[in-house]
Amino acid sequence: MDSSIKYLTDLEGTQVKFDAVAEPPFNFPAQTSIILEKLGEDSNRLTKEDIAAELGPSDTAGKFLCQPASEEDHNRRAFLRIYQQLPIAGTETKKAAIRASQAVDSPPDNLELNAFRVFTKLDCDVVPRLLGYQQRQQDHDEGVPGGHITYILWEKIPGDSLDLTEFWRLPFADRQAIRNKFRQVYTKFMLCGYMLCMGGPSKIIYEKPSGQMHICGFKRAFPFDEPQTWGDTHYYQYGLIQRSKFPFYLEEKPPNKADWIEDVNGWIW
Known part of the structure; x- marks a missing residue:
């Protein structure tokens, strides 16, 4: 298990697009955020032995400071967390088909997203507001084709x-x-x-x-x-x-x- 390698790099200036969410009580519009700064990353790079011991899958989680792409909200700031499945240690340069075979059928239960969803349902006003979320599969040219990526966007509160x-x-x-x-x-x-x-x-x-x-x-x-x-x-x-x-x-x-x-x-x- 190796957490020293960073994977979510050189993302400053890139855009993250969120689809609209309309599942009451969740009602988030389609939106686009621009990544301004990377604040940290915790990776969980596992070996084949780790996976066999059911410690997996390999994944990483990065936190970023963002701003809305829309000009009217340009001065607002938000935090973004990206959770992404990683290739098993030693397979990073293998063919896409080999890395794709590692994709999990469904994304692991996300503790942070679960908590934010509960806070939203209960209209809790002592935590930051959830602004949006997105779950998708990785593309063919990404680390684990078909593997999970989860995006969580929440407000940056004053203080x-x-x-x-x-x-x-x-x-x-x-x-x-x-x-x-x-x-x-x-x-x-x-x-x-x-x-x-x-x-x-x-x-x-x-x-x-x-x-x-x-x-x-x-x-x-x-x-x-x-x-x-x-x-x-x-x-x-x-x-x-x-x-x-x-x-x-x-x-x-x-x-x-x-x-x-x-x-x-x-x-x-």
């Missing part, structure tokens, strides 16, 4: 990922205001029945001027097995409180701890 070091430098009252907002937002998020595989401050998008907050990062989002209730451990999972015995590392200059408060349960607020 940035919460900076944990900056957060812990704020006065106690300001930290509490952010925690209170997070509890409000995350409680609504839990009602959708989903959890993130890896929580953390990067999943909290916070716009300072307005105080608006959203939860993001659904590449590995899973439905709950049973309903969840709020607990202070959710603050901890996202870095908003610390354990007194095991404080986490804060980058750069340590903040002033004068107004840090430890409660009877050993949480630092």
